[in-house]
Each structure stands twice: as C-alpha cells, then as structure tokens.
Amino acid sequence: MILSSLVFVPLLGMIIVMCLPKDKFNAIRWTSLLVSLIPMFASFWLTWDYFFNYSGSAAFAYVVGPYNWIPSLNIQYYMGVDGISIPMLFLTGLLSTLSLLASFGINNRVKEYFAFFLLLEAGMMGVFVALDFFLFYVFWEVMLVPMYFLIGVWGGPRKEYAAIKFFLYTLFGSIFMLVAILIMYFTSEPHSLNMVTLLDHGPMMSHTLQMVCFIFFFIAFAIKVPVWPFHTWLPDAHVEAPTAVSVILAGVLLKMGTYAMLRINWPMFPQALRELSFWIAVLGVIAIIYGALVSMAQKDLKKLVAYSSVSHMGYCMMALAAVSSVSAIAGCMFQMVSHGLITGALFVLVGVLYDRAHTREIAAFGGLGAKVPVYTGIMVLFSMAALGLPGMSGFVSEFMIFVGAFGALNKVLVGISVLGVVLGATYMLRMVQNVFLGEFNMARWGGLTDINLREIISVAPLAVLTVVIGVYPKPLTQLMTATLEHLVSLMAR
Amino acid sequence: MDFTLPQYDPFRMLPEIFMLLWALWVFTYDLITKRQKEAAVGYMALIGPAVPLLFIVFYLTGLLPESWRYGGSGFGAMFFNDTTAMFFKIVFLGAAIMAIGSSFGITKQKIVNHRGEFYGLLLFSTLGMMFLASSNELLTLYIGLELTTIPLFVLAAFFKDDKLSVEAGVKYFVIGAFSSALLLYGMSFLYGLSGTTGLVQMKMNMAVVFLSYRDIGVILLGGIVLLVAGVGFKLALPPFHQWAPDVYEGSPTPIAAFLSVGSKAAGLVAFGKIFVNGLMAFFGPEQAPNDWGMLVGLLAILAMVIGNVVAIRQTNIKRMLAYSSIAQAGYIMIGMVVLNEHGMASVAYYIFAYMFANMGAFAAVAIFEDQTGSCQIEDYKGLAKTSPVFAVSLSLFLLSLVGIPPLAGFLAKYKVFAAAISMATVDPSASWLYWLVGVGVLTAVFSLFYYANVMRLMFFSNEEPRHKITYSVPALCVLLLGLAGIVVFGIYAEPILKLVRTIPADFGLYIP
C-alpha cells in the first residue's frame, strides 16, 4: 500500500498542480513541495521500518499484489522492496524534495515545471518498486517524457539538442530492453513477467538467447548509467538541464541503470554475466579513467561535474563486474548512494554560482574563497567528498569497491582503475583552485553574494548524510547485507 | 441447375441497414432544410455511426437480447458477424465518429453548400467498410472495398475550387482504381485456381489444388503479388504508398484522418481475410516462391524504414502524419505475418489504439487548420503557452504513436513485437521475425525524432506564439475522446485485449 502511495501521491500532486491557476507561483511551488514531502517521509519511514523489521532476510517486503492488471498478457501490478531498492527510494524521496526546493527560482512557466517534476518523481519511485517487468518498463519510460520537457523548456542554450539527444538515447536503450523482456516472457514456462518468479527460475532459454538478452538488457541499462561509450548524452543533458533537473539526473536517473542491472540483468543471466564480466570491468575501468581525464580538460564547471559522474559511475560498473564479491556489490550500492548525494549537491552548488554569476566558466573565477566563504566551504566539502576523502561516503564506497574488485577481478585492471583516485583528486582540486583560490577579481565579482538560507537548506541534508555515511556506514550495510548475499548467490548459479 | 434463394437474415445486417438509411436521411435532411442548418447536419450525421456502434457494443457486452441473433453467418455464408467483424466495425465507426466530429469546422467554413453530401458520403464509406468487415468471400469483400473507396474519391476532392484538393482526388482516384484493377486481376487468378470465392473454402481447395498441380505456381505467384499490390494500396504499404502523402495533404483534414485510419483498417481486414484466411497454406519460407509471409515482412520493413525516415524532413504536418501512418502500417504488418494465437490479435489491438491516437492527432491538426489555415509545422511554435490543452493533447497523441507507456500506442507496439517474438522463440524457421522486430524497434526510435520535433516547437520556444486556439464543442470532444482512448486503453486494456484474443480464431489460426 505504502509503495503504491509513493507512486500515486506525486501523480495526484501533479493533477492538483495542474488545476491551480497559472500565475499563482507560490501556491504552485509550495503545493508541489508539500506533496513531495509525503513520499519523502514515506520513504524515510520505509527505510526505518525495513531496517528494523525486514533487513534480516532477502525477501521482498511491503509487497503490493500481485494483482492482475492485464491478465490476458499476464501483466501484474506487483510491487515490493528489498535491501537494494530501499536506499534508492530514500535517495529519490530526499533528492526530489530538495530539488523542488532548489527549483523555487524558476520563474518561467512555473506550473508546467512543477507538474512535470512531480510526474518525474512518480516515474522514478515506480522504477524502484516495480516487480513486474511490464510495470517496470512503464515507469522506466514514463520518466523520459517529463525529463525531455524539463531539459527542453527550462534548459540552457543548447537545450533542444540536449533534450532530444537524451530522449533518443534512452529510448534507444529501452527499446532493446523491451525486446529482451519479450524474449524472456515467451521462453519462460509458464509465460511470466513476474520478476520474482523469473529470478527464482533463472533463464529458461538457449545460451545464445541468454547472451542476446543479457546484452540487450545491458545496453538499455548501460545507456542510463552511462557506461562508456554510451555516455555522450550525459554531459549535454547535465549541462543544459536546469539545476534541479541535473540533480535528479545525476542523483537518481543514473542509479536506475545500475539498480536495474543488479535487479534484473545480473541475477537473471548469471552464465552470460560470468562470460562477459571481464569486458564489463574493462568498460568500467575505461569509464573511470576516461571520465576523469575528460573532466580534467573541462572549462565549464557543470561539464566537469558531469564528466566526473561518468568516472564515478565507472566505479559502479567495475564493482558490478566483480560478481562474486559481496563487498564490491555493496560498494556499488554505496557508490550509488554517495554519488547521488555528492554529485546532486555539486550540481546544486554549481547552480547557485551560476544564478549569481551567469557563467560557469572556470577560468572566469578565482579567489572566490574570500568573497563567499560559506559557499566555498560547502563546495570544498563536497569536492573533497567527490574525490573520495575519508570520512565522507565516497571514500567508503570506493574502498569497498576496490577491495572487492581487487579480489575478484584482474588485478592489473583494478590497479589501473586506482589511478582514477589520483585523477579524481586532480580535477577536483584544479577546479577548487581555479575557482576559489588565487587572486580575486574585485571589479568583476565584487557584487557576488554568498549562498542564501534556502540554498543551504537544500544541500545541508546531503552534506550531513555524506558525512554520516562516511563516518558510520554500518546501518547502510546492515540494510542490504541479506539482499546482497542472496543476489550474489543467485549470480553464482 | 438449382437456384435457391439463400437464407435471409436481416438481423445480421441491422447496423448496416441503419447506416444506409441514415446516410440517405442525412442527404435529404440537408436538402429539406434548404442547406440552412449549420451544425444540425453534423450532429445528425453523428447519429449514423453512433447507433450501430452502441448496437455492436451492446451486443458484445451481452446487453442485447439473445433473440436479436446478431452474431453468426447470414446470407448464405456471404455475410458473417464474428468477433473480427464486430471489432473492426467498432474501429470503423469510431473513426467515422471522430472524423465527423472534427469536420464541424470545415463544414462551417468551406463546404457551405454540400454538408449533407459530405457527411452522407462519409457514412457510405463507413458502410462499405462495415460490409467489408463482415464479408466472408471475395465478391462481398470486393464490393465492400469499392463501396469504401468510391465515396472517398469524392471526399478527397471535396473542395471543388481548391486545386490541391482536386489534385488529391485525381491521384487517389487513378491510383485507387488502378490498384483495384490489380486486385481484381489477382482475384481472378485465385478464383481460377480454387474455383470458389468463399475464403474458408478457398483455404482448403488451394492446398489440394496446389498439391496436385505444382505447375500452377506461376499463376498463384502472380495472384499473390497482384493481391499484395491491390491491398497494399489501401494500407499505404510501400512501395504502394506514394499516393498517401499527396492525398492526405490535399484532401480535407478529417478525410485524411479517416483515410489514414478507416481506410487502413479496411485494408487490414481485407488483407487478413484474403491472406491469413484464404491463403494460409502459402506462408513460411518453405512455401517459397508462393510464400506471402516473407514478402509482406519485407514490405513491412520498407514501410517502417521509408515512413519513419522520410517523415523526418516534412514541413507539412499532414504529410508528416501521412508518412507516420505509412510507418505504422509497417508495424501492423509485423503482427499480420505472425500466424499464431497472438498475431491477428495484436493487429486488432494495434489498429484500435492507432485509431484513437491518429484520429486525435488529425483532429488537432484540423482544429489548428480551421483557425489558422496553416498546416506548416513551423506555425505550431510556442502553442503550449497560449493553448496548453491543445499542445498537451497533441503531444500525447504523438507520444502514443511513438509508443511511450502508459499510452495505448505502447501496448499496441508491445503486443505486435510480442506476437513476433512468441512465434520466433517457438518456431526456428520463423526466426526471420527477429529481424522484423529489430527493424521495428530501431525505427521506432527514429520516429521519435519527428514526433518530438512537433513537441519541441510547441513547448520549447519561449517566443510569443502567433496563434491561440479556441475550441468548438465537437472538436474538443473529439480531442478528449482520443485522449481518453489512448490513456484508458493504455492503462485498462483488459476488456479490449480479451475481445481481440478470439480474433485469431476467426481466421482459423487456432482453436480456442
């Protein structure tokens, strides 16, 4: 029940917002914020309750259904959560609300913006709770449309290009997923779209078809992650999207790819996975190094953060390739959460700067540390978190990933990937140095104001969580240990 | 020679009879009111398809008393009301209702003197389609097809002083007559080979004849190719598609809409009846050269590729929708070449979902054209600001055509691909269907490009738009009907899916 509400409350909110008069900006803003508080607190409560009551077993909790939705196609309305979806729900709930808060500066076509945003939230929530393939696919696609409009209407100068690119890319991927889903459906006996039974049974198809399905699913999810070389939509979309949308893109949408791999791709095709895991790891390592190197060459602040996402999600891919290691997979989950928090916050902060300075060119700044000390402090904090400083969540995840991957994968490969740590430090510090340190251009930036309270509120929870997870990650591991063990055992079939 | 009158079952034909009478009444009504009633003729005409639609829906839902004996065969098995017939009649009647609803604008402005003829011909064309759907043998099928097409020739050229409209009429007429000649010639071969025009009978005869005389293959081959060409014209299936963009562009927009849905659905029924039913034996690679499956598959690929690719460069939204409908025909044909319990069902659901989306999109185009006189995509710029309902509904129609869940268009594509894969996974000789699916999904992605282009113009531009849409009641109703269709049948599709599940059985594809 509560899972359905996660999806339908934002939908309802969207309808309410659409009914509000167009020019009542504040009413629209506050309504949507209040609406989004409901799924947020629901997801918090879920996390809390799951932690204490369900985290001991790998079974799905709070199961809704399965109700027959379209019985003639065996499509069910079936939802449930386990240890890997709970953290994602938490992240989605939190980031949605915070991004809505960060969107209060939108003054252009406010009503549409917030309506689309709530629709987006519904889709995201749905992806993480759906246990039926069809339902999953529906939510997966439903997000695309609001995202297309959010980038296309409220985006930057090249918004139209970025929006259509995002849409085409992801649709391209998901259409592969559709084919794979259909193949799975018709090869299973009895025909089923129920993820749980399909998981339990394992693939019931020939080896070739398994490989085909695996690759199709992989392409679909890899585009979302994005795995090199499918990543080129990401910088465009991130850079052109309005701040809050970039936050959602980085914080939640990218996670869907890895989440779906962990939920569908990996445990359902263990054999194909084992045959391909080396190449997946190679892709991951390429993404790590490549993303970091490309970040280093960026002149645009937001692009730098965008490419750093490529690099960070590369860690996730490498971890996912280390299928036999619980710690690597757990590290991947950690990385998903921490990347969501950190990069989300970085995008908010870049947006804060952009709102004031109307440029994001790194070279245009310098020495801002003296002028806007609070902003600088927060930004440096998150930069440090992004480069994997201990005491922050990023470090824990990277460490777990490396240790796990080092044991499970080719050691040279992992050794190369460790270079990403230094490169990560390099581009982050270069950014910090060029923007905040050095000489201050009084004539140009003399009028810059420091971060305001609303903006602080919208990043403060992220900062707190980043540090809390970095200092005391145990609850998060406990939350998902049982599920991960179960998943690893499925992958070992 | 015995010559007995076949049984006479007027109940089987009640909706058709009503349609016929009502069409005549619409003619006369316009005359006796001295062509003074602006909207009344239109509302009057709406009753024409609405009553049969309700009749059929009542029958299907069991609300009609059993004694009315609507379903089943009549007129010496020449007229047959099975689920297929009834389902497609619903589609035709729905398309007719939506076409009429969106015609109020042009009947008000442009065809002041011939409203009755306009609506009456539309009803006649629908009537032809209904006959077609119920036909069970070649002759009825042919008559139905001609009854469908001939009024449409007139309707396409209805703006008598508009050169484009006349050009559309001429083109449609010449190509239409040409293809029906091909069709007839092909039919004559089928008759020559099987000695019957009854489709079920033909299915059996053909197999027998073919087994005993292998060398008739050339004639059969000619027949199949000619028939594909003849029906392919109706479906606007490449390479028989070239009339479609021109005709859509030139003819009145509601007629273009009706052409793109009604005429296409009629073509589908005809195709299904002739090939899936009559020529079922000649399917599959091992039946080459008489295999029509691979041939149609090839045409489907052509359709998806040409339709989706050429649409990208269109500047006129009607032409764009024309190419889009060509591409949609390709998707439908994927379902057509799947001869199992999913194939025809997916075709039926697809055309049903397509009806709402495409009629809705054309209705929106018609509304826009009525107010601005333009069909250029450029002119849609910024509409989301002044006319959000219009922009959102047009976008939803287009998204449904792309196949974005949870709209009905998605479920339709899902069913079509599912059908193909269901056959390919079971039958190794049908693995070529994977290629169809592959091309289908890829071109579906391409299709997003031009559909999204319209949305982009409507939503992304921050300029002040030049136009603001005001709605007439019927047009708005059509929009909302379309919206309701794609949303409701996307989310709650079960009743329709249940209904279409029995359709393959009507074609003898499996025994329920």
Added chain:
Amino acid sequence: MTEFSFLIPLLPLFSFVMIIFFLRWKEMLSAVFSIVMILAAWVMSIIVLIETIARHGDNYEAFYKFVDLPNFVLEIGVLIDPLTAIMLVVVTTVGACVEIYSVGYMHNDPRFSRFFAYLSLFLFSMLGLVVANNFFMIFIFWELVGLTSYLLIGFWFEKKSAADACKKAFITTRMGDLGFLVGLFIIGIYFGTFNYLRVFDIAGSGMIPAGILTAAAIFVFCGAVGKSAQWPLHVWLPDAMEGPTPVSALIHAATMVAAGVYLVARSMPLFVTSGDASMVVAIIGLITSFIAASIGLVQNDIKRVLAYSTVSQLGYMIMALGLYGYDHFHGQHSPGFYAGTFHLYTHAFFKGLLFLGAGSVIHAVHTNDIQEMGGLGRKMKKTALTFMIASLSIAGIFPLSGFWSKDEIVAAASHHPVFFIGTLTIAFMTAFYMWRLCFLTFFGEPRDQHRYDHAHESPNNMTYPLIFLAVLSVCAGWVGVPYLSHGFASFVFHDEAYHPHPNYLLWAVSTIVGGGGIILAYLMYYKKSISADAMANRFKRIYKLLYNKWYFDEIYQKILIDPVMSIASFMWKFDANVIDGAVNGTGWLTIKWSDIKEWFDTWIVDGAVNGTGWIVRQGANILRFLQTGSMQFYALFIAALVVLFGIYRFETSMMEGDEPIFTIGFIIAVVLLAVAAKLLQGRPQTDRQAESEE
C-alpha cells in the same frame, strides 16, 4: 586513562567543530579554546604514556565494526602500545607549542579563527592516524591529514604560489596513497583483515607467500614515500613552505611527514618478513637523504633549507628502519628500528624549534631570503640562541638530543659500507648547511640595512614555545642514552628489546664529521676565508644542478603533467568529436538518407518517368507525345514493383541457377533508363517547344 585514549583525537575535532560553527566570530576565544583542547590532549597523552610504561608496554586495543559484511569487516578502533604512546606525546607537544606560537604569529590575519580550526582538524587527523588499530583506519586519517595539509598549505590562497603548492602537495601525496591503497587491497585480499595485530600474526606465520609479502610491504611503503616526501615524491614538501610558518613547523616536525616514518615503523612486522622490501626502503631512504641534503647546501630561502633538511632527516629515519628490516630478515641484530623511531622523536623537537625560530625571524624581517638577513643575532637574542641550539642538535653535537639518535642511525648503518659512508656524508652536509644558515642569518653584518632596522624580537607567546622546545632539544635525547638500562630502546622496540652500548669510536667519528661541517661553514660564511662564490663558480655545473633541485620539478612537468594534460584534452576532443560524432553521425545519416530519398524522388523517380516517355518516344514513334506526370509514376512504381517481385520469386524458386540474373537485370534496366532519361531530360521539352514554334 588509557581506556579513554580515543578521546585524544576527538578533543581537537571538538575544537574544530566548535570553532567552525560557533566560535568563529570570537577570535581570541577560538584560539584559547583550541589551545586548551590540545593541552588537554597533551596531558592525556602523557598520562597514557605513563600508564603504558607502567604496563611495561603491553598493548591496549579497543574497536567497533565500521562496515560489517560477510567476509569483509572494517574497524575503527584504538591501539595503544609504546610506539603509539610516544608518538601521541610528540604530536601533542609540538602541536601545543605551534598553537601557542601561532597566536602571536597569526595575529591580525583575517582568517585567524579558521586557522586554529584547521590546526585542530590537522591535529585530529594526525592523532587519529597515530592511535589507529588497523590499516583501513590509518588510511582514513592518512587522507584526512592530506586534506588538512591542503587546507593549511593553501591557507593564504590568494597567493597563486600557495594555491599551486597546496594542490601539488595533495596530488603528489595522493600518488603515494595510490600505492598504499593497492597495498591495502593486497592486505585485505590475502590477509582477510586490516587489523594490525592480526595482519602481523598472519605475516609472521609464514602462511602468505613471500612475493605477496614483498608486494604488500612495498605498496604500503609507497604511502610513506608520498607522505614523508621521499624520493621520487619529495617535490611537494619544499613548495609546501608557502603555508604559514607554524604550519610548516607542524607538518615538518611532528605530524604529516612523520606519519610516513610512523607507518613504516608501525608495519615493521610486515617489513621484516621481506628482505627485499626492506632493502628497497633503505635505499630509497638513502637516496632521498642524500639528494635533499645536497640541495639544501645551496638554497637561499630559510624555510626551504629547513624543508630539505627535513626531507633529508626523514630519509635518514626511513633508511634506518629499512636496514633494520633487512638485518632482521637475515637474522642479525640491528639498532635500526630503535634508531629510526628515536630519531623521529628527537627530530620532532629540534625541527619544530628550527621552524618556529625561522618563523620568528621571518616575522621580524618579512623575507625568507637569507641573503637579505645577517647580524640578526644581536637583535633577536632568544631566537638566535634557541635556533643555534637546535642547529647543534641536528648537527649531532654531544650531548644534545640529536647526537644520541643520529649516532644510533650511524651505528645501524655501520654494517653496510655504502650506507655507512652515505650516512656520514649526509651528516657532514647537514651540519654544513644548518650552520651556513645560522651564520648567514644571525652573524656578520646586515646585508639589508632597512630590514635589519625594522627587525625586533618576537613577543613572548612566540618565544616561550621556542625556549620550551629548546630545552627539549637538549634534553629529550637523554632518555635514550646508552647508559640507561630502561631507556627509549627498551621501551620502543620490535621483536625483542635492544640495549644499546656506548660505541666511543662511532661517537668520535660522527662528532668529527658534524664538527667538520660546522667548521667549514664557519670558514666560508663567518670568516670568509674560503669564498663561497668561488666554490660555486668552480663547481658551476653541480651548483646549478643543486640550485635547481636536480630539475625534478621540470622533469615531472615534462614527463608526467604535460602528457596527462594533453591526453586529457585529447580525450575531451575525442569525446566531443569521435564518440559523439558517431552518434550525431547516425542522426546525420538519417537526415541524409531522407535527403537521398528526396534526391531519389527528384532525380530517379522523375527520371524514370521521363525515361519511360523517352523510351517510348524512341522505340515507337506513335507514343512520342506522351509525357507522364508524377501521378502516373506512382502507378508505374506499383507496376514495376509487382513485376520485380514476380520475377524474383519466380526466378529464385522455379528456375535453375543460383543468381537472380533476371531480377538484377530488371533493376539495372530500370536504373539505366532512369539515368538515361535524366541525361536526356532537356530533349522532350525542346521537342515540344520546337513543335509549338513550328
């Protein structure tokens, strides 16, 4: 009190949090608060040390599980053993001195409070590093030390050089951390735990193959190379002098750079299992020590000289530890471990003193260049005196603390000829450049009268720490004199307690070497009986090499930074052009395809239509007036395709032969017709025109 030892790092953290969030606006309160906290930590450290001594060095360990996954446990905890206890005292002592000193040094700085916050954070990281009970935790604090050093070195970030230096420090040390990280992976994978005691047990048990042990030890040592600024990663340390002087003192004397040595000492049970790894450690230490000392000879920046001196001394310690590991591996006794840790301990005090003294000088004359100083001893008596005590101590003059520790290192190297000569050479150079510094700064005539006139002795809160440290520089070494039976050596040891014996010959040698250095400096820079310029000219090449720090920065720029940056920008171009290009290319192709279709319609379609007409005209004269419109082309198209399908189907199945010749022929014919018609397109029009004209 040992049970509460986890509080020692937390006290500075508490002060950091308090200052950042609450006390920032009250400058003096922030300073006092942080000093109180570090003093409290100091007191606790001393109590812990006393208790540890009372326990006769038994270990105390307490931890909680940080991450608890099956087969994967990360801990956070405290391990108190003699090494830890000594290090705690050293860190807190120097830390307290630096903080007190900073009150004077940093006054009037706009970010005064924040400086104390950072100092507190730094001390927190360092103390956490010291008390850590496992490799994972030490790595956490290791990185935090890196971060805070970044913040402190870049404290005056408005200066470009400072901003560059802090980045360089962070990234260079991170290169080392990379190796450390890999070492951790090896430990995690092969040992299954990060806990020191368990790792050492396993390492000693012989269950792990020797190759793995060597790899683990060398990779762990990489971390030390980065943090302790060993060759080849030493380049960051001199640049780090851009930070405020108290920071330099803290970083160089007792904390960050000491962390590397501490790590090696801490992991000694690991190193002793691999002779090769230990030898690598020793060699790196020697090379570093030599290179740094040689560079120190010619530098003119007072802090840089001290920086190179630090690098050199750290190399000394590392070398001693490495030699110990090597000897121990080969079953020989060696004072190396004791010598290394002992020198770490004494070095903290006199190097801290040197930096603070240098800071005092800089505070007075506002320049770092010793060529602009001179004669300052007359004006800054306390500073000069304490500085000279420290210089004597570092030069290893009896009986100052440096003597005792340095002597043990010489003793440890005495079994290895190369190392022995190396250590003596370095000792000589050390004495020389330290006293060169002293003579140039405090003696002789002022070379810059203006600066001299404004110079003054520093305030008391700066000089008291100097005096305190001076006392320690003299006395701290006495806990390790060989005559004591329960001295340093019997307290901090590895494997079994080592009891040093006075070796008078070595004492004499090292004193002579140290004294020689001082005398040479005296002759060159005080008496000027040997001209320094002449020497520089005579050995011009060497001088230039040394003056330019062996060109390490330039080499790294050329072989590392430039290539990486160009790869990065290449990758970016690649990404923007190739990968994206491929994707956009598909889109482009689609549009082109659409264009081709248009082109096809325009040319081939029309052409075929016209061509039909043309053929008809040419073939049969009757039909010459027929000219098809595009509508009829549609029909033609249908007809042609029907024929095409028919022919193809017929041919492929009913006729013999593999190739569909007729079909191809048909297609070719149509295309040829189309082309021909297009070529002759103008003809019919002219015909018609001609007709109408006629």
Added chain:
Amino acid sequence: MLFYLSLAAVLFAVGLFGVLTRRNTIGILMSLELMFNAANINFVAFNKYVWADGLIGQMFAVFIVVVAAAEAVVGLAIVLLLYRNWQGIDTDHVSVMKW
C-alpha cells in the same frame, strides 16, 4: 482457355500501358476499364472452362461491370473538376504536391 487467359493478359497489359503513359485523364480512365475487363474475361473464362459447376465467376464479372461503371462516374466527375480548375485534363497539372 489459354486463348482467353492470354487475351485477358494482353488486355491487362494494354490497359496498364495506357494508364502509365496516357496524359489525357479520360484516356487513363478508359485504360482502367480495359484492366477491369481483363479481370472480367479471366473470371468468365475460368468459370466456363475450369469450374463449370457454378456461376460465381460470371456473377463476379457482372458485379465488376457495375462497380466499374460507378467508378467511371466518379472518375468522370473528378475529371470535370480537373477541367474546371485548370481548363485542361492533362495529368501534367496534377503534380503540384510532391516529395
């Protein structure tokens, strides 16, 4: 029978050729009639020589004639429109809409 079938084929081909090459719309209309009639001949011939036990083929032919007549009516009407708009019935006129 072969004779009739060949006749029909020739008729069909002639009609086809006419449709494809005539510029005059009326001519096209007439050519279309030829094609219809080819089918007619086929139906009748098959009925007579192959499937003599029924009249379906001939019935079919009758219907085709009727439908063809209807088609011709509509066609002529449209040709009239063509003439009204362009004062000519050449197919050249009707190629405004393309690509």
